[in-house]
Amino acid sequence: MKVLLDIQALKTPRGIVATIVVLLCGLMPIIAPAIGESFYVDVFARTMIWAIAAVSLNLIMGYGGMISFGHAAFFGIGAYTIGILAFHGVTSAWVQWPVALILSALVGLVFGAISLRTKGVYFIMITLALAQMLYFLSVSAQRYGSDDGLTINDRSDFGIGFFNLDDDLTLYYLIFAVLLLCVYVSWRIVNSPFGMVVRGAKSNDNRMQALGYPTTRYKLTAFVIAGVMCGMAGVLDANLEEFVSPDALNWPRSGEMIFMVVLGGMGSLFGPVTGAVVFWLLQDFLANWRGFIGDHWAIIFGPFLILVVLFARGGIHGLVDRLFSRKGGAQ
Amino acid sequence: MNYVLFAEQFLNGFQLGMILFLLAAGLTLVFGIMDLVNLAHGSLYMLGAYFAATFSHLTGSFVWAILLAVPAMVAAGIIIEMIALRTLYARDHLDQVLATFGLILFFNELTRIVWGPEGQVIPLPAYLDGSVALPLGIDYPVYRLVIIGCGLAVALGLWVLVSKTRIGMLIRAGSSNREMAGALGVNIATLFTVVFGIGAALAGFGGMIITPITQAEVGMGEIILIQAFVVVVIGGIGSIKGAFIAAILIGVIDTMGRSFLDLLLLFILPANAAEAAGPALSSMLIFILMAGILFFRPQGLFPPKGAR
Amino acid sequence: MLRKTLMAASAFALMAATSVAQAAEIKVGFITTLTTGAAVIGNDMKKAVDLAVEHMGGKMGPLDLEVIYADDEFNPQKGKQATERLVKRDDVDIVAGYIWSHVLLASKNVVLDEGKFLLSANAGPSPMAGEQCHKNFFSFSWQNDQTPMAMGELLNQRGVKSLYVIAPNYAAGQDMVAGAERTFKGKIVGKDMTAWPTQKDWAAEFTKVKAANPDGVFTFYPGGHGPAFLKQYEQAGLTGKVPLYSVFTLDAISLPLLQKAGMKSAMGTYMTQFWVQDLDNAQNKRFVADFKKKYGSYPSFYAAQSYDAMFAIKAAVEAVNGDLKNMDGMRKAFESADFPSVRGSFKMGPNHFPIQNFYAREVVADADGSWTTVNRGVVLANHQDSYASKCNMKM
Structure with a gap:
């Protein structure tokens, strides 16, 4: 992968952080059992799925300036497609996955077309409202367990002997590969002429339009791509958890995704991955603190969020840049 | 179905609209004047409810509880503004969304630590606790009429405040052109603090008066907050008139939808499909409405003049 | 390696x-x-x-x-x-x-x-x-269905002919309603499934209950919704007019809260359950x-x-x-x-x-005046849930 093999990029502080995070994700199935903490393999599998969602959100939020407060909707669509198809006995991944991704794209198209008519706060609110609509739909879907959720008895079946998702390790490395692929795709998009237009529209929409670019159409395309990517995260989540419930698309999930992106560093390629890892590890750490803090960990976590917003501009990656680099960020 | 049922449902919707208005009024002011997205506005609603419950417990009087809790909310609002929100005005919407999301977590947990996880109740005095016979043979709970009355009174008070007083003039100046207001010698920082204090009191008041019919609970603010956002966005950000009209609209449509949608669906769907689709559709109704309105009027129904 | x-x-x-x-x-x-x-x-x-x-x-x-x-x-x-x-x-x-x-x-x-x-x-x-x-x-x-099935039976025993059902629209709510419908022999004159957990105001539903004037209302609202439901039931003027029957709505957690709020309408209401605090x-x-x-x-x-x-x-x-x-x-x-x-x-x-047995419980005040429930007899004896036949246990 060019992004990783670019030695110059690796040498920057944020490159080093990204490398550490990627190595951690990649080697966790070996590290964790070795130190007698195989539990963390599951934690990392889950974390990487959220990282995929965060990477997809970063694409529109970090590079396109579209603050979507309803991104969890796509996560839910991906997961529910797997769940519902499995419920009806369709377990072939060759059917499930394309259906899930196409559905995500279609919903992205509709939601994007509606919400991109608005700007600023209106955009935040309308994406929130549209996602809540789907949330309520999933709660009322009696057939599919409504808010008890839907148990998925069989993971997606690729029909390939050695590539069986029932094997946890295979699933783990599939998630890992998809994560890297998503980062790679983001990188390609961001640096393509298409991405330049989207980024240009973020800083000055009017100018891009004056230059003759139909920015809304560009933004809509980015919105759909991000939706599909997040739908993919949902597909993987349904396979990992073997369960899906409306909770997966409720609005706090969207808020957490935004936080992962900002925590890691918005508009930096690996930022959301770092953000997701730190987010989950920190929550796990705080929630399992015995005593008062463990019982009331949100009293620490809430102010932490505010502090990150106030003092860590550019998230962890930005912070690392400022701490260790005289030249500032390489990007 | 008969007209009495219909009339009662309309009143019910109107009452929900009043609560939504109390939240939305503060929200839209803060949005419009300070350009601040405050997700934690629902926490103020919750705090108001808990304050009133505590005062009601201490004084044994519902009226005293409200009289004490409102100034307490103004104070709480001012403190929150000065400590946490002031630094956010200069930030972009994303930072505001995140930081106030953090505030929600904080306040929910704080409430749980201080008051415990169980709900808090506010008993009503006997004279508010029954129902009253209205014309047309409608039997209606007294207290719900009181809520409607409170909502209308607050709306009137706000209208007087904004259009007839000096502070209202400043608010109007601040919302249409902040730099100009600053140039005219208005102390913007103080103005913002005052406006936030008013918004906090309104939201808290909403929480206080709803608690006798529901109860004070951790997380009660988030559920209604999203509805209040819908109201603000439909009404047009910064417009109190818009918030008032949109709140009633949402309250009535939501209530009417819950009561009559399944009956309407019976005309086009078989019985069991209508029974299944009715609740799903009625809980989605206000969001569909919002999406529809924004599609045709991206700035809401009453975009304030001189909007950015 | x-x-x-x-x-x-x-x-x-x-x-x-x-x-x-x-x-x-x-x-x-x-x-x-x-x-x-x-x-x-x-x-x-x-x-x-x-x-x-x-x-x-x-x-x-x-x-x-x-x-x-x-x-x-x-x-x-x-x-x-x-x-x-x-x-x-x-x-x-x-x-x-x-x-x-x-x-x-x-x-x-x-x-x-x-x-x-x-x-x-x-x-x-x-x-x-x-x-x-x-x-x-x-x-x-x-199993979720058992308690409301006992409730359906209790309603039959108490001569309820027409029933209005109000419950939240999610899995447990639907299970509760389905369970009661399975055993209740009278007529269900109205049914409202409300948004969960967002809806905490039943003004619309109570208005419809008044119009329908049934022999009883059956409900299920766990957690904080229960007291709110009861309070509004009272304010709507339904207490004393239409008896309320509930499952998992009033319990030892919510009753002290109701007592604090002075909500006497909870008194004398019936529920069903597998256990009562005064079982001998x-x-x-x-x-x-x-x-x-x-x-x-x-x-x-x-x-x-x-x-x-x-x-x-x-x-x-x-x-x-x-x-x-x-x-x-x-x-x-x-x-x-x-x-x-x-x-x-x-x-x-x-x-x-x-x-197991399912009992009728009635809300009363105990000797110290604290609100609790007491056993009013077995409604369903040695009751087995209705899904047992679908279970094919693999050893």
């Missing part, structure tokens, strides 16, 4: 862990909700488990007992992660608890795939009683008396189930004399349900859900 060494290393670590656990100790992981507003329920369950440990003197048979509590945050994904932590990190021997169906359904495979016992102290979703029943899963509560057996008397003494309030049914689950584990440990590897022996003990239960004696059905 590397993998092999590491696997050996991890196998060694695992062996070390088990040998420590065998140092005459049993670890029970107990999952419930300890944060968010739903912690009211979780805390009550935790109190009961603490009391059980105290009553057992911290021992189960020859083994020292350690209970590790875990919080599901009222969220299936977090619940699953907490379960993984208990099973894979804390290496507990048995996992118990679970208030919420969605958390249980999301987490069950983590425990069952490791070949450990999973005991529910509340959640009883229908798949677990039917197609997805499992040899190592046991419920010490009830030695185990229950000790449980209720000591719970009241220690915590100053009546135990809820959540507490009763949790207390029972702990004593069931104790009986199983004693049956195999502390040999936790003897899964078959422990399973037999769970299946026999031969332990002192607060609900008196009951049988474990073939799908590992209890076959």
Whole structure:
């Protein structure tokens, strides 16, 4: 992968952080059992799925300036497609996955077309409202367990002997590969002429339009791509958890995704991955603190969020840049 | 179905609209004047409810509880503004969304630590606790009429405040052109603090008066907050008139939808499909409405003049 | 090559862990909700488990007992992660608890795939009683449909001919309504399924009830919704006009709150349940008396189930004399349900859900004036849930 093999990029502080995070994700199935903490393999599998969602959100939020407060909707669509198809006995991944991704794209198209008519706060609110609509739909879907959720008895079946998702390790490395692929795709998009237009529209929409670019159409395309990517995260989540419930698309999930992106560093390629890892590890750490803090960990976590917003501009990656680099960020 | 049922449902919707208005009024002011997205506005609603419950417990009087809790909310609002929100005005919407999301977590947990996880109740005095016979043979709970009355009174008070007083003039100046207001010698920082204090009191008041019919609970603010956002966005950000009209609209449509949608669906769907689709559709109704309105009027129904 | 060494290393670590656990100790992981507003329920369950440990003197048979509590945050994904932590990190021997169906359904495979016992102290979703029943899963509560089925029967017994149903529109709400409809013989004149958990105002529904003027209203609103429902029922002027019948709406957690608010409309209302605090057996008397003494309030049914689950584990440990590897022996003990239960004696059905009595409970004030419920007789005797026939238990 060019992004990783670019030695110059690796040498920057944020490159080093990204490398550490990627190595951690990649080697966790070996590290964790070795130190007698195989539990963390599951934690990392889950974390990487959220990282995929965060990477997809970063694409529109970090590079396109579209603050979507309803991104969890796509996560839910991906997961529910797997769940519902499995419920009806369709377990072939060759059917499930394309259906899930196409559905995500279609919903992205509709939601994007509606919400991109608005700007600023209106955009935040309308994406929130549209996602809540789907949330309520999933709660009322009696057939599919409504808010008890839907148990998925069989993971997606690729029909390939050695590539069986029932094997946890295979699933783990599939998630890992998809994560890297998503980062790679983001990188390609961001640096393509298409991405330049989207980024240009973020800083000055009017100018891009004056230059003759139909920015809304560009933004809509980015919105759909991000939706599909997040739908993919949902597909993987349904396979990992073997369960899906409306909770997966409720609005706090969207808020957490935004936080992962900002925590890691918005508009930096690996930022959301770092953000997701730190987010989950920190929550796990705080929630399992015995005593008062463990019982009331949100009293620490809430102010932490505010502090990150106030003092860590550019998230962890930005912070690392400022701490260790005289030249500032390489990007 | 008969007209009495219909009339009662309309009143019910109107009452929900009043609560939504109390939240939305503060929200839209803060949005419009300070350009601040405050997700934690629902926490103020919750705090108001808990304050009133505590005062009601201490004084044994519902009226005293409200009289004490409102100034307490103004104070709480001012403190929150000065400590946490002031630094956010200069930030972009994303930072505001995140930081106030953090505030929600904080306040929910704080409430749980201080008051415990169980709900808090506010008993009503006997004279508010029954129902009253209205014309047309409608039997209606007294207290719900009181809520409607409170909502209308607050709306009137706000209208007087904004259009007839000096502070209202400043608010109007601040919302249409902040730099100009600053140039005219208005102390913007103080103005913002005052406006936030008013918004906090309104939201808290909403929480206080709803608690006798529901109860004070951790997380009660988030559920209604999203509805209040819908109201603000439909009404047009910064417009109190818009918030008032949109709140009633949402309250009535939501209530009417819950009561009559399944009956309407019976005309086009078989019985069991209508029974299944009715609740799903009625809980989605206000969001569909919002999406529809924004599609045709991206700035809401009453975009304030001189909007950015 | 590397993998092999590491696997050996991890196998060694695992062996070390088990040998420590065998140092005459049993670890029970107990999952419930300890944060968010739903912690009211979780805390009550935790109190009961603490009391059980105290009553057992911290021992189960020859083994020292350690209970590790875990919080599901009222969220299936977090619940699953907490379960993984208990099973894979804390290496507990048995996992118990679970208030919420969605958390249980999301987490069950983590425990069952490791070949450990999973005991529910509340959640009883229908798949677990039917197609997805499992040899190592046991419920010490009830299946969702049973309580409302008892309610339907109670309504028949009390001569209710026309009924109005108001319940939340989610899985448990739908189960409750379906259960009551199954046994109720009169006519259902109106049914409203409300948005959950957003809707906490029933003005619209009560207006319709008044128009329909039924013999009774049946409802189900767990948690904080219950008191709110009752309060508005009173304000709408329905108290005294239309009797209210509820399941899982009033309990030992909500009644003190209602009393504080002076909501007399709760008085005299009926509900059905598998247990009542005044059931006449030695185990229950000790449980209720000591719970009241220690915590100053009546135990809820959540507490009763949790207390029972702990004593069931104790009986199983004693049956195999502390040999936790003897899964078959422990399973037999769970299946026999031969332990002192607060609900008196009951049988474990073939799908590992209890076959038990359901009682009518009426809300009254006790000798000290505290509001509680008392037993008004058996409504359904030795009742088995309706999913048992769908269970094909694989051994």
